Amino acid sequence: MLLSIESSCDDSSIAITDIKSKKIFFHKKISQEIDHSHYGGVVPELAARLHAETLPKILIEALNSYSDSLSAIAVTTHPGLAVTLNEGVIMAKALALSKKIPLISVNHLKGHIYSLFIENEVIFPITVLLVSGGHTQVIEVHTHDDMKIVMSTSDDSFGESFDKVAKMMSLGYPGGPIVERYAAVGDKSKIKFPIPLHNSNKLEFSYSGLKNAVKLEIDKYTFLEENSIADICASFQYSAIEHLVHKIRQYFKFTNKKPKNFAVVGGASANLQLRQSIDALLKPYGVNPMYAQLQYCSDNAVMIGRCAIEDYKLNKFTDIHNINIQTKSLEFL
Numbered sequence: 001m002l003l004s005i006e007s008s009c010d011d012s013s014i015a016i017t018d019i020k021s022k023k024i025f026f027h028k029k030i031s032q033e034i035d036h037s038h039y040g041g042v043v044p045e046l047a048a049r050l051h052a053e054t055l056p057k058i059l060i061e062a063l064n065s066y067s068d069s070l071s072a073i074a075v076t077t078h079p080g081l082a083v084t085l086n087e088g089v090i091m092a093k094a095l096a097l098s099k100k101i102p103l104i105s106v107n108h109l110k111g112h113i114y115s116l117f118i119e120n121e122v123i124f125p126i127t128v129l130l131v132s133g134g135h136t137q138v139i140e141v142h143t144h145d146d147m148k149i150v151m152s153t154s155d156d157s158f159g160e161s162f163d164k165v166a167k168m169m170s171l172g173y174p175g176g177p178i179v180e181r182y183a184a185v186g187d188k189s190k191i192k193f194p195i196p197l198h199n200s201n202k203l204e205f206s207y208s209g210l211k212n213a214v215k216l217e218i219d220k221y222t223f224l225e226e227n228s229i230a231d232i233c234a235s236f237q238y239s240a241i242e243h244l245v246h247k248i249r250q251y252f253k254f255t256n257k258k259p260k261n262f263a264v265v266g267g268a269s270a271n272l273q274l275r276q277s278i279d280a281l282l283k284p285y286g287v288n289p290m291y292a293q294l295q296y297c298s299d300n301a302v303m304i305g306r307c308a309i310e311d312y313k314l315n316k317f318t319d320i321h322n323i324n325i326q327t328k329s330l331e332f333l
């Protein structure tokens, strides 16, 4: 069994997975969304304090049943918030030391890719669109150790733009699901927001211009009624998704690459409108769309454990004295 820990942002999560069968024997996640919602975003010090409270509680439950069956400990070490990553890493080090078992350091973004293969064998090569709170990237995944970022955002990320739009209208945090709910009852043709980089051949993403356009629209109102909020959300979501679709279409066209499988992962991949638009984009190319199960789209320790199983098979362990956290990941490993 492998015990995995995730604490890179505002979710405390621990999982226990059988290394051979990849079956999940334990998984618990405690989200801090309500705690941060007053602030319209994650407050790192508060997040770290909450991880320090909740991770040990989850660990006690996990160890109750599987303490003697553990063969390795895996933990997210990068990228993420330094103070919250530290909470998980301290726990992982103590566990690995006391049980005299190896430690595996996991890249959170790589973990999101493995959310596609929970309890399954991997299907590589695959091209992946990662849309989360901190990242918007297209990654060409060849093998476990050969993943190349081919497109990324030059400013805000896709999920972050939903969070910021929700914050502008005081709708709460995280903004993604809230904006999606409003968008479902709004009219997307009411406001013509720009589709970022629409007339550019640059293979990159950008969300700050769209965010500013939404801000200018909101500033026109002295009071926002529910139906105006819904129309703003629907019009914003339309442009945000169209931008992704347009840039991925350009990627296929300019690079002449037609992957067999194209996946969307990360917290924002739970957006059903996004899934429908990606399905429609891929259909004429004959490319197979792939998504993680909804419960594994947002941050969780199961995907971290699934990724770490591949490291375990390759004997890729981390020296307990040299395990380092990184707030950014400079490369994809």
Ligand code: KG4
Pocket: 009, 131, 132, 133, 134, 135, 158, 159, 160, 162, 163, 174, 175, 176, 177, 180, 266, 267, 268, 269, 270, 271, 272, 297, 298, 299
């Ligand atoms: O992957 P994740 O749980 O955490 C990071 O690694 O960042 O992603 C969280 C992000 C937040 O920005 C959240 O607003 C966004 O994913 N998100 C969504 C939806 N659900 C979550 N964005 C758009 N539509 C959604 N339904």
Ligand code: ZN
Pocket: 108, 112, 132, 133, 266, 267, 298, 299
């Ligand atoms: Zn994430």
